[in-house]
Amino acid sequence: MLAGKKILLGVTGSIAAYKSLHLVRELTKAGACVNVVLTATAHEFVSPLTLKVFSGQPVLSSLFDPENDMAHLRLAEEADLVLIAPVSAHFIAKMAAGLADDLLSTLLLATKAPTLIAPAMDLGMWDHPAVRENISLLKKRGIQVIEPESGPLASGKEGVGRLACEQTITEAVMTLLFENHPPLSGEVVLITAGPTEEAIDPVRFISNRSSGKMGYALAEVASQWGADVTLISGPTQLSPPSGVERISVRSAAEMEKAFNLKLYASSIVIMTAAVSDYRPVSTAKQKIKKTGSVRTLDLEETPDILETRALGRDDQLVVGFAAETENLIENATKKLKNKRLDLIVANDVTLEGAGFDVETNIVHLIKRAGEATALPKMSKRLLAGKILEETLKIRTIPLPSLP
Numbered sequence: 574m575l576a577g578k579k580i581l582l583g584v585t586g587s588i589a590a591y592k593s594l595h596l597v598r599e600l601t602k603a604g605a606c607v608n609v610v611l612t613a614t615a616h617e618f619v620s621p622l623t624l625k626v627f628s629g630q631p632v633l634s635s636l637f638d639p640e641n642d643m644a645h646l647r648l649a650e651e652a653d654l655v656l657i658a659p660v661s662a663h664f665i666a667k668m669a670a671g672l673a674d675d676l677l678s679t680l681l682l683a684t685k686a687p688t689l690i691a692p693a694m695d696l697g698m699w700d701h702p703a704v705r706e707n708i709s710l711l712k713k714r715g716i717q718v719i720e721p722e723s724g725p726l727a728s729g730k731e732g733v734g735r736l737a738c739e740q741t742i743t744e745a746v747m748t749l750l751f752e753n754h755p756p757l758s759g760e761v762v763l764i765t766a767g768p769t770e771e772a773i774d775p776v777r778f779i780s781n782r783s784s785g786k787m788g789y790a791l792a793e794v795a796s797q798w799g800a801d802v803t804l805i806s807g808p809t810q811l812s813p814p815s816g817v818e819r820i821s822v823r824s825a826a827e828m829e830k831a832f833n834l835k836l837y838a839s840s841i842v843i844m845t846a847a848v849s850d851y852r853p854v855s856t857a858k859q860k861i862k863k864t865g866s867v868r869t870l871d872l873e874e875t876p877d878i879l880e881t882r883a884l885g886r887d888d889q890l891v892v893g894f895a896a897e898t899e900n901l902i903e904n905a906t907k908k909l910k911n912k913r914l915d916l917i918v919a920n921d922v923t924l925e926g927a928g929f930d931v932e933t934n935i936v937h938l939i940k941r942a943g944e945a946t947a948l949p950k951m952s953k954r955l956l957a958g959k960i961l962e963e964t965l966k967i968r969t970i971p972l973p974s975l976p
């Protein structure tokens with residue numbers, strides 16, 4: 574997603590400076606070219622050599638480097654985005670005062686690139702009126718602040734002051750970079766989410782434990798990335814993400830009807846919903862009374878919404894999910910083929926931190942060409958970005974024809 578983007582990463586003197594290594598790794602993995610500039614005090618906490626190896630670029634510190642004449646002007650001009658992480662209370666004060674006594678502070682005055690800062694400091698320092706005033710001044714000047722997180726601090730205290738985690742910082746970088754050129758602009762994305770409910774009688778139904786979190790995360794990220802998003806949702810406790818059209822349904826039949834109405838207009842379709850595979854053959858008009866004996870319920874299969882869908886537009890990409898409890902790759906690959914998908918997201922829902930009603934997921938992404946990529950456990954929001962990224966990549970690669 575960040576291919577071709579130049580990020581200037583400033584690292585200042587803070588115990589959290591070592592985390593800049595993880596950040597460099599994340600940003601370069603996403604395709605960005607990362608130029609690191611260290612302040613003098615940052616050298617006490619992290620080695621320029623390690624950062625050079627991680628970024629694959631020279632690491633600069635001095636305004637007076639004979640080999641990098643006018644580096645402050647070149648770096649300031651070339652950067653698509655400036656990120657300072659971690660930024661110390663001292664450096665925040667320098668920025669607020671507009672000082673320019675080292676390479677990083679000088680290039681901040683020279684750059685026109687959007688700037689993000691991620692503060693890290695001890696609890697009392699973050700609350701100090703001088704820091705609060707400097708932060709609000711920087712915000713007024715258009716600098717975006719990634720708020721520090723709460724947790725154990727280097728001083729042994731607990732509270733707000735920890736550098737935001739690398740996922741949060743990377744997401745903030747992407748959001749800011751894509752503000753003017755969102756990667757999904759022009760795309761019409763149809764997403765299904767949540768469970769379905771198949772009525773037994775007026776008060777009882779068959780359903781499952783889907784919370785809708787995976788589908789809502791996809792809808793939120795797709796909308797933030799510039800897509801026009803429709804979310805067809807089974808019953809959940811979640812509010813629709815802003816800017817997303819939500820169509821609320823209950824049963825598989827209702828979901829199928831809404832899906833078919835929106836299908837043709839959509840350039841990307843993502844089916845995360847846990848559609849009930851069975852429903853009662855008939856729904857009792859009145860609440861079924863106890864009879865004191867064993868009762869059986871006759872069930873029939875619901876329509877398979879993905880499998881029986883009409884052929885879509887030529888440019889339509891279709892992504893399905895597979896919730897499996899055994900033979901993950903084999904079963905998911907079968908669904909990929911039978912349901913004529915471009916990509917399937919396979920989750921083994923028996924794993925802790927994966928699948929139904931949790932904040933994270935652990936998945937394999939399987940493309941039509943067959944290769945499966947295992948992803949580590951991550952938040953459903955971060956995973957949503959990865960799924961959208963992979964989906965877009967497919968469009969640039971000619972697909973093998975379906976058997």
Ligand code: PMT
Nearest residue numbers: 783784785786787847848877878879893894895896929930
């Ligand atoms: O909602 P959360 O709590 O965040 O949980 C996320 C999730 C576990 C629901 C999600 O990650 C997931 O796996 N969704 C798919 C669940 C499922 O029904 O999988 P399946 O293997 O039974 O179905 C395969 C695909 O066919 C799915 O894309 C499904 O939406 C679709 N399907 C299934 C049955 C049916 N009648 N019609 C369908 O279109």
